[in-house]
Amino acid sequence: xxxxxxxxxxxxxxxxxxxxxxxxxxxxxxxxxxxxxxxxxxxxxxxxxxxxxxxxxxxxxxxxxxxxxxxxxxxxxxxxxxxxxxxxxxxxxxxxxxxxxxxxxxxxxxxxxxxxxxxxxxxxxxxxxxxxxxxxxxxxxxxxxxxxxxxxxxxxxxxxxxxxxxxxxxxxxxxxxxxxxxxxxxxxxxxxxxxxxxxxxxxxxxxxxxxxxxxxxxxxxxxxxxxxxxxxxxxxxxxxxxxxxxxxxxxxxxxxxxxxxxxxxxxxxxxxxxxxxxxxxxxxxxxxxxxxxxxxxxxxxxxxxxxxxxxxxxxxxxxxxxxxxxxxxxxxxxxxxxxxxxxxxxxxxxxxxxxxxxxxxxxxxxxxxxxxxxxxxxxxxxxxxxxxxxxxxxxxxxxxxxxxxxxxxxxxxxxxxxxxxxxxxxxxxxxxxxxxxxxxxxxxxxxxxxxxxxxxxxxxxxxxx
Amino acid sequence: xxxxxxxxxxxxxxxxxxxxxxxxxxxxxxxxxxxxxxxxxxxxxxxxxxxxxxxxxxxxxxxxxxxxxxxxxxxxxxxxxxxxxxxxxxxxxxxxxxxxxxxxxxxxxxxxxxxxxxxxxxxxxxxxxxxxxxxxxxxxxxxxxxxxxxxxxxxxxxxxxxxxxxxxxxxxxxxxxxxxxxxxxxxxxxxxxxxxxxxxxxxxxxxxxxxxxxxxxxxxxxxxxxxxxxxxxxxxxxxxxxxxxxxxxxxxxxxxxxxxxxxxxxxxxxxxxxxxxxxxxxxxxxxxxxxxxxxxxxxxxxxxxxxxxxxxxxxxxxxxxxxxxxxxxxxxxxxxxxxxxxxxxxxxxxxxxxxxxxxxxxxxxxxxxxxxxxxxxxxxxxxxxxxxxxxxxxxxxxxxxxxxxxxxxxxxxxxxxxxxxxxxxxxxxxxxxxxxxxxxxxxxxxxxxxxxxxxxxxxxxxxxxxxxxxxxxxxxxxxxxxxxxxxxxxxxxxxxxxx
Numbered sequence: 001x002x003x004x005x006x007x008x009x010x011x012x013x014x015x016x017x018x019x020x021x022x023x024x025x026x027x028x029x030x031x032x033x034x035x036x037x038x039x040x041x042x043x044x045x046x047x048x049x050x051x052x053x054x055x056x057x058x059x060x061x062x063x064x065x066x067x068x069x070x071x072x073x074x075x076x077x078x079x080x081x082x083x084x085x086x087x088x089x090x091x092x093x094x095x096x097x098x099x100x101x102x103x104x105x106x107x108x109x110x111x112x113x114x115x116x117x118x119x120x121x122x123x124x125x126x127x128x129x130x131x132x133x134x135x136x137x138x139x140x141x142x143x144x145x146x147x148x149x150x151x152x153x154x155x156x157x158x159x160x161x162x163x164x165x166x167x168x169x170x171x172x173x174x175x176x177x178x179x180x181x182x183x184x185x186x187x188x189x190x191x192x193x194x195x196x197x198x199x200x201x202x203x204x205x206x207x208x209x210x211x212x213x214x215x216x217x218x219x220x221x222x223x224x225x226x227x228x229x230x231x232x233x234x235x236x237x238x239x240x241x242x243x244x245x246x247x248x249x250x251x252x253x254x255x256x257x258x259x260x261x262x263x264x265x266x267x268x269x270x271x272x273x274x275x276x277x278x279x280x281x282x283x284x285x286x287x288x289x290x291x292x293x294x295x296x297x298x299x300x301x302x303x304x305x306x307x308x309x310x311x312x313x314x315x316x317x318x319x320x321x322x323x324x325x326x327x328x329x330x331x332x333x334x335x336x337x338x339x340x341x342x343x344x345x346x347x348x349x350x351x352x353x354x355x356x357x358x359x360x361x362x363x364x365x366x367x368x369x370x371x372x373x374x375x376x377x378x379x380x381x382x383x384x385x386x387x388x389x390x391x392x393x394x395x396x397x398x399x400x401x402x403x404x405x406x407x408x409x410x411x412x413x414x415x416x417x418x419x420x421x422x423x424x425x426x427x428x429x430x431x432x433x434x435x436x437x438x439x440x441x442x443x444x445x446x447x448x449x450x451x452x453x454x455x456x457x458x459x460x461x462x463x464x465x
Numbered sequence: 466x467x468x469x470x471x472x473x474x475x476x477x478x479x480x481x482x483x484x485x486x487x488x489x490x491x492x493x494x495x496x497x498x499x500x501x502x503x504x505x506x507x508x509x510x511x512x513x514x515x516x517x518x519x520x521x522x523x524x525x526x527x528x529x530x531x532x533x534x535x536x537x538x539x540x541x542x543x544x545x546x547x548x549x550x551x552x553x554x555x556x557x558x559x560x561x562x563x564x565x566x567x568x569x570x571x572x573x574x575x576x577x578x579x580x581x582x583x584x585x586x587x588x589x590x591x592x593x594x595x596x597x598x599x600x601x602x603x604x605x606x607x608x609x610x611x612x613x614x615x616x617x618x619x620x621x622x623x624x625x626x627x628x629x630x631x632x633x634x635x636x637x638x639x640x641x642x643x644x645x646x647x648x649x650x651x652x653x654x655x656x657x658x659x660x661x662x663x664x665x666x667x668x669x670x671x672x673x674x675x676x677x678x679x680x681x682x683x684x685x686x687x688x689x690x691x692x693x694x695x696x697x698x699x700x701x702x703x704x705x706x707x708x709x710x711x712x713x714x715x716x717x718x719x720x721x722x723x724x725x726x727x728x729x730x731x732x733x734x735x736x737x738x739x740x741x742x743x744x745x746x747x748x749x750x751x752x753x754x755x756x757x758x759x760x761x762x763x764x765x766x767x768x769x770x771x772x773x774x775x776x777x778x779x780x781x782x783x784x785x786x787x788x789x790x791x792x793x794x795x796x797x798x799x800x801x802x803x804x805x806x807x808x809x810x811x812x813x814x815x816x817x818x819x820x821x822x823x824x825x826x827x828x829x830x831x832x833x834x835x836x837x838x839x840x841x842x843x844x845x846x847x848x849x850x851x852x853x854x855x856x857x858x859x860x861x862x863x864x865x866x867x868x869x870x871x872x873x874x875x876x877x878x879x880x881x882x883x884x885x886x887x888x889x890x891x892x893x894x895x896x897x898x899x900x901x902x903x904x905x906x907x908x909x910x911x912x913x914x915x916x917x918x919x920x921x922x923x924x925x926x927x928x929x930x931x932x933x934x935x936x937x938x939x940x941x942x943x944x945x946x947x948x949x950x951x952x953x954x955x956x957x958x959x960x961x962x963x964x
Contacts, residue, residue, distance in 0.1 A: 311536065374605045383598075383642070387537050390646045398646060402639030409635050413612065413628060421616045421624055455533045462536060 007057045007066050010074045011117075013046050014110045018103055025099040032093045036085070039102055040436065043082040050075035062181060063120045069464040073244045073317060074113050080237045080324045081109055086440030087332035088229035090339040095227075101141060104134040105233060112241035116248075121170045121180040124245070128166070128209070131241065132159045135234060139226040151225025158218040162208030169201025182253045189256040199257055203264065206249070209242040210298050212268050213275040220279075223291035228335035231287060235294045236327050240320040243301055247313045250305065258308055265306040266397055273299030273404040280411045284345050286334050289411070290327070293370060296408055297323060303401050304385035307392060314462045315384035321457070322381040325447035326369035332441055333363045340431050346415055351424030356431055360419045362441050369448045371412040372405055377452035384458070466512045466527050468543040468593050471553065474502050475586040479579050488574045492564075495578040499561045502585075506557040513550050513949075524956055525595060525659060533599075538654055542596040546956070547949035548793055552592040552720060555800045558935050559712040560585045563705035565928035566808045569815070570618065570703070577618060580610040581705055588713045592720065597645045597656040600725070601638070604685075604717060608634050611698075611710065618703040626694075626701035633694040637684025641721070644677035648729065661729050662960060668732045675733025678726040679741070686718025688741075688778060689748035692771045699767035704811025707763065711770050712804035716796045719777050723789065723957065727781060731961040734784065739872065741782030746876045748775035753886035762810045762820045765894055766803060769846060772883060773799045773854075779880055780861040783873065784961055788864025789954040791857055794946060798845075798853035798939055805842045805932040809835060812925050813898070816918045822894050827903035831918040836899040838929045843895040845936050847887045853939035856946075858884070 005012070021039070024030055050071065058065035085092070085102075092098055111130030118124040136159065140152035174180055176195045177188035189195060204215065211219040223231045250261055276296030283289040304315045336359065338344050353360040369378030382405065390398045433441075451457050478498025485491045509527075516526050525544030533539045545553070563581060570577050587607030594600035608631055616627035649656055652664040666674075680691070687695045695715075699707045727734040752772025759765045773795070780792025812835050813828070814820050829836045845852035848859075865877040921929065939946055 368609060373609050374602045379602070379605065384537070386642065387646060387649075390643075390650060393650070395643060395647055399639070399643050402642055403636065406632060406635045406639055410628070410632055413631060416613075417616060417624060417628075420613065421627075455539075458534055 003057060006053055006055055007059055010050060011110055011113050014106050017042050018106050021099045021103050032098050036089060036092055040085050043085055047078040047082050050078050063123050064117050065119045066117050070116055072464055073116055076321050076324060077109060077112060077237050077241055083328045083440050084229055084232055086436045087328060088335050089434060089436040091227055091229055091335060104138050108134040116241060116244050119182050125170060138230040139222055141230060142227045147225035151222040154218050155222045162205050165201050166205030169198050172198035185253055191257060196260055199254060206246050210239055211295050212298060213272040216295050219295060220288045220291040224285055224287045228331055228338060232328055232331035236324050243316055243320055247305055247316055262306060265302050269299050269302035270400055277404055277407040286344055286346055290330060300382060300385050303389040307388035310465045311388040314465055315388045317461050318458050319381040319385055322377040322451055325444045326366045326378055329362055329366035329441060329444035333359050336431060336433060336437055337428060341428055343428060346418055349418045350422040351427035352419045355427050355429060362445060363419060364416050365445055365448050367412040367415055371409045376448050380452035466509055468527050468529055470505050471589045471593060474498060474505060475582050475589060479582040482575060482579045491575050491578050492568060495564045499564045503557040503561050506554045510550055510554060539598045539656060540596050541599055542657055543593045544595045545593055547953040549592045551797055551949055555797050556585060556588045556713050558931060559708055559804045562804060562808060562928040562932050563708050565924045566811055567705040568924040580614050584610040584709050591717055595658045601641060605638055614706040615702045619701040621701045623701040626697040630694045630698040633684055637681045640677045641681030644674050644681060647674050671730040671733035672736050675726055675730045675737055679722050682718040682721035682726060686715050687771050687774050689744045695771055696764055696767040700763040704807055707807040708804040712800040715774055716800055719796050723781055728957045728960060738782050738784050741778060742876045745775045745778035745782055746879050749880045749883045753883040757890045760821055760823060766806045770803050776858055776861050780864060783865045783868055785864045785867045786954050786958040787867060788861055789957060790950045791860030791864050793950045794857035794860055798857040801932050801935040802842055802845045802854060808928055809839045809842060812921060822897050825898045825904055826901045829899040832920040834921045838933060840895055841933055843891040847891045848884050851940050853936045856940055856943040
């Protein structure tokens, strides 16, 4: 019983908050403003609590396991959710169903926690569904907007499709190895064609969630239609969680098939980076733009994963941490501007610096970090991904990734140019940034500047592996 | 002497600039920071010389080593040899002059000075780094300030130039990055230059890494045919931006090509030396002839920079001790000269509102100080004895001639011929602008033509005198520079081995 309480503490904390919100909802009579502050405090406490009492152990006959590294991964996601609650405060206060939004978001988060901790294909599948279905409901949260429902519909259909493929893969895997437990699958892995087929199906399931090309087609539409809070959750938290599981799956469970998946990763990483970058070049809507940029970022994550050693996992975890700060900062600016003025096009950002210097610098900092320009943390994140990727000695791969960084710089600079250089007769008017958004952005900004230069963050991650 | 001072001073100045409340405070804070940096650089020079004269012959002095990341193995490893000291001095000179000539920037003054100092910070960090990763970090830091300086405060087709510059420099960086990663994994997991200089990689591997690194740094230093960002970038940038771009940024590439590519990969350098020589000879001649066709003063200096930087690449390609010393001298000389040239062009443009040579004339009468400096810098550019250009180019040619064989001789002669072309365009431009009858065009709306123009103000005079002083100090007494550079070049040559 004691084990149950300590090992599952992250999940229990989230469940507790979900039930609390449920009771608040039933009891009603609370204003959005004060309720949001309470939620923010709860999420902050949850994040802080995530640093303590992290032990190694497994439960339910190895169906669930955890260790300090997994706890750290979960805490990165906790931090992301807390930042979303700060950055999207303007939108959250206005929605009529704020408690429900958080219930959905935290349920999805709970699913991700279980997924990261799962030691068994069935638990993995169940938690993946728990992590997906609430997100589709979140995408539909702008009830009066048609695009929002359209995005949600696309999302639920494509996830159902990918779940089907994943399940098929799981059943084939069970058929060929006779077990669904991760530990035993590895022992029974002999590289037979059936197993490789099963692996490819499983891989496809992951690829859908990570929006790896060619399974990325849902991404841009869903990002564009959903409210920014849902979009940022999808692009940062959801991707981060799947990336963590992906590493565990490839490095531990499917280690015997390393030669197969290395080739797949290289090919997919290259086309993912290229497609994401090339499509991002031509986007007008800033949310679609960030959607394609996030596809390209996943391509870089794959470069890091391809290394197949400890530096691969540490660099990916580090990158996701930095990505939480940078992408959420960018989405935070988009959220504030979209909420106050309804403008979402890159052209609308022209001349933003004249009226809103704080938001402009924040956006520039976030984009530089995404592009990997020093002294931002994104530089270190990207470089460590490339460094781990080059441990395999495949330098052509790294050259292609490096050149993709140049392409990505072009479109990130396009936004910077619109903000700082282009003239505009009717720029976005001066926006009053609320305190909670300011706090969120300051945290993100500090993260972007400091996480890279404070090297103990990376050393800490490495010490956990 | 703690080298961290060289990074801390600009960093603190930049932060202080952000806290300033009005333009006056911004300007004086920047000037104070830049002057302090110049003082520190001189202190470093004296400390370095006294260490050397006390008999300390360690390659790198004042080393500092702080662990940053343990895996990958990255350290804040700093240290200076004669080359670094000279480059740091150059950067400080250009920084102070750049701050001074930008005194009248009206648009977003605070941001302008912040970016300018950030740019200098990148250069200072680059020149003292002994860890390839940190070196790369500082190299990259300077890209975005350049982009913003050109894009926001520039003129002409500034967005295009800014984009072109940022993308080309980033492509160069991508090559450098791959180069240092390959080096890292094949030389025993270290980025440390002093350790790497003891590793001898196989010739095949060196032949792969060297072009990556040299081409990457070549983009920064306008190696033909990767020079195309130079004319656009220089001509669109604001005055101080051009001074930094040509005076310092292009030197980052030359320094990197020598310290990183050539020094760490001697076999690769020997393999590709002839290609470097051919490319730089082309750059020298092409740059000189292209300059002849230019009508805009900034374009004239931008193309002539391609030509002049070609000399330092030629010196590196020749791989003799004298030639490499000459290449380094040329870097310093060109840095001072071109910064001064751009400063003078900026001063002229502020008054006449044109940069077209054909729209000016007889300016000597109305602004004697500016025109005198203009003549001095022009003569330095064409290599008049007594000024720095002559010393540097002469050393390069002498070093090149040490190589026997028709190939090297022909390349040297071809490069030397460019001096004639340089004389043509310099004398034509200076003559047109300064001498002759005044141009009848009114230079300001409702103005009275060139008679209404004023001469340099105190800040401009100070900047010009500072840089001219540097040029004269090298031109009249090159011994001190030679003493600093030659031992460092000798160490590099010892590693490459006698040819």
